[in-house]
Amino acid sequence: MSPRRIGSTPPRSATLPSSKLAQSKLPARASTLPASTPTKPVATAPAVTATKPTATPPGATAPAATDSKPLKHPGMPEGAPSYSPWELSTGQASDVMVSGGDNKLTAPLAAKQKLFVDKPGSPFQKDTFGGTVSGNVGSMQASTSSYSGSGVHHYSAQAELRGPHVGYELQKTHAGRLGVTSGQVTAEANTFKAQAQAGVSLDRNEHAYTAALTAKAETGVGVTASAGHDFNRHVGGYVKGEAKASASAYAEGVASLDPKTATAMLSGQVGAAATAGAYATAGGHVGRLHGSVTGGVVAGAAAQAGGKLGLENGFLKHSADVNAAAGVGTHVKTDVAVDLRHHLEPGIAAGLRPALAGATSVASPASTIEPEKSRIENFFAKAFHRA
Numbered sequence: 001m002s003p004r005r006i007g008s009t010p011p012r013s014a015t016l017p018s019s020k021l022a023q024s025k026l027p028a029r030a031s032t033l034p035a036s037t038p039t040k041p042v043a044t045a046p047a048v049t050a051t052k053p054t055a056t057p058p059g060a061t062a063p064a065a066t067d068s069k070p071l072k073h074p075g076m077p078e079g080a081p082s083y084s085p086w087e088l089s090t091g092q093a094s095d096v097m098v099s100g101g102d103n104k105l106t107a108p109l110a111a112k113q114k115l116f117v118d119k120p121g122s123p124f125q126k127d128t129f130g131g132t133v134s135g136n137v138g139s140m141q142a143s144t145s146s147y148s149g150s151g152v153h154h155y156s157a158q159a160e161l162r163g164p165h166v167g168y169e170l171q172k173t174h175a176g177r178l179g180v181t182s183g184q185v186t187a188e189a190n191t192f193k194a195q196a197q198a199g200v201s202l203d204r205n206e207h208a209y210t211a212a213l214t215a216k217a218e219t220g221v222g223v224t225a226s227a228g229h230d231f232n233r234h235v236g237g238y239v240k241g242e243a244k245a246s247a248s249a250y251a252e253g254v255a256s257l258d259p260k261t262a263t264a265m266l267s268g269q270v271g272a273a274a275t276a277g278a279y280a281t282a283g284g285h286v287g288r289l290h291g292s293v294t295g296g297v298v299a300g301a302a303a304q305a306g307g308k309l310g311l312e313n314g315f316l317k318h319s320a321d322v323n324a325a326a327g328v329g330t331h332v333k334t335d336v337a338v339d340l341r342h343h344l345e346p347g348i349a350a351g352l353r354p355a356l357a358g359a360t361s362v363a364s365p366a367s368t369i370e371p372e373k374s375r376i377e378n379f380f381a382k383a384f385h386r387a
Contacts, residue, residue: 086334093329096300098271101216101250103197105156107145117142117159131170131185138163145199156199163192179231189221209257220246237284245276262314271304283335290337301326 107113121139125132142159167188174181194217201210221244228238249272257264276299283292307320 087331088333089329089331091329092325092327093298093331095323095325096273096275096302096327096329097298098273098302098304099248099250100269100271100304101195101214101252103158103195104212104214104252104254105154105197105199105201105210107154107156108147108152110149111145111147111154113143113145115141115143121162129168129170131168133166133168135166136162136164151204153202153204154199156197156201158195158197158199160195161193163190165190165193179229179236181227181229183225183227185223185225187221187223190219192219193217207258207260211255212253214250214252216248216250218246218248220244220248222246234287235285238282240281240283241279242281243276243278247274248272263310263312265308265310265312265317267306267308269304269306271302271306273300273302273304275300275302279331285339288339290339292335293332294335295330295332297328297330299328 117140119138119140121136123134123136125134127133139162140160142157144157145154146156147154165188168186170185172183194215196215198213199211201208203209222242223244224240224242226238226240228236230236251268251270253266253268255266277296279294279296281292281294283290285291303324305320305322307318309318311317
């Protein structure tokens, strides 16, 4: 019998730093920065049939045209927490990138929605030049949300106006003996987008009371190109380049009251910026570990002013900030994420060849690879006879 161990080393996952939401600072980073979660193109064959464009449902908010949308790698969980162990900005990179004016109030799930204006416009989509062109001639929505019950009261009104916008997407994949290579090119242009919200939220259970008024307008263009190669589902890498130019203006005011924490605060902020940036990203994944390195250059001009006055955690605080900047700067950062849902079976060295259907270009049910299941999933599948 082997001797009993006196102590044990804690699991490696417990030593990883936890993801924390970054508190807002003045100035904040604008939409010209690439997303913090590393993404890469999916190695899937393009669809044979073109999908028919549909109008945006009421209450849905379409993404800004300046937001790049590289496809997520299948092994990367959606919205996974990421950790940036190193980040550096030089020059005027932080000063010329400002953002604000986003909606502050979120309606409860059971809130009653009343739609006053719903003009989805005329969305279109067409296959051309080997890719897909899609867009809309413009849309407009205006609605209210109300809820009262269980000590919670919410009343808000929001509106969104979007001008003509167009996008282009091209995606190609190739399956070989050493894995799957994929590439993607996207381009988007947004002439105008504006949104505004006003309302109050009262929670007597938590003694939290908030009133907010926000407004935001923006325009921009962007181009993104990415390429990746997956040896198998455990090992892969990708590179991505993106260039963006945008202009935005915003204003917001918030009043908050929380007697439990002795907080009664008034705050406001206005700003405007015009920026252009170019970024390059290289990343990959080995087993559960995903990582990337991003570097870029940004140039532009920005101005903003803000202040706050009131009690915060029992302390009387007041501040006022006025910033204006113009110039060029650089930004470099790294991102690391651990996918705890990823299973290392079969081994990392296995599977360096495509499926039979990919090699012969013939669809075959026998060559379909089912996703792996964890032990817990297998247990419940057997318990309910769904294995």
